[in-house]
Amino acid sequence: MAVRFAAIAAGLVMAVASVSQAQEAAFATSLDVELNALAPSQKGCMMTFVALNNLSATINKISFELAFFNDKNTVDRITVLDFRDLPQGKKRVRQFDMPNVNCESVTRILINDTPVCDGPAAGECMKGLVTRSQISVPFEG
Numbered sequence: 001m002a003v004r005f006a007a008i009a010a011g012l013v014m015a016v017a018s019v020s021q022a023q024e025a026a027f028a029t030s031l032d033v034e035l036n037a038l039a040p041s042q043k044g045c046m047m048t049f050v051a052l053n054n055l056s057a058t059i060n061k062i063s064f065e066l067a068f069f070n071d072k073n074t075v076d077r078i079t080v081l082d083f084r085d086l087p088q089g090k091k092r093v094r095q096f097d098m099p100n101v102n103c104e105s106v107t108r109i110l111i112n113d114t115p116v117c118d119g120p121a122a123g124e125c126m127k128g129l130v131t132r133s134q135i136s137v138p139f140e141g
Helices: 002-027
Strands: 033-038 044-053 058-067 075-086 093-099 108-119 127-134
Touching: 044 075, 075 093, 075 108, 108 127
Parallel strands: 033 127
Antiparallel strands: 033 044, 044 093, 058 075, 058 108
16 A cells, blocks of 8 residues: 555656646746836836846847837827847846836737747747736736
8 A cells, every 4th residue: 555655656746746737837938018107207207127038049139019008098009119138038128218208098908919039939029928918008019
């Protein structure tokens, strides 16, 4: 009976290790983009993002097509932001001063596409995209 218990315990340990490795592999192939802050500026609204490239390659150049929603839950505008390069395994802060945008009127931001993603395999930037928001405005991908 002790041998049977040891075999079952060893099987459970292996199963847990496999799940943990799969989770680590999924995390290791992500492109994390965080909406960190929105602040009124002289031009309109200063948007701050934090990006972390955990994909399998350095991103030489990337841009995101963003849709900004207003308080009526309709798209107020769509714009493309150039995040430049994102080295593998490094965090980068990117700020964009959005002219004629009132920060208080932005109720949600959606990454609609990555029109430029130079470095990783085709489609990997959108496939690995993980978004989050540090503020009350939802940020989706």
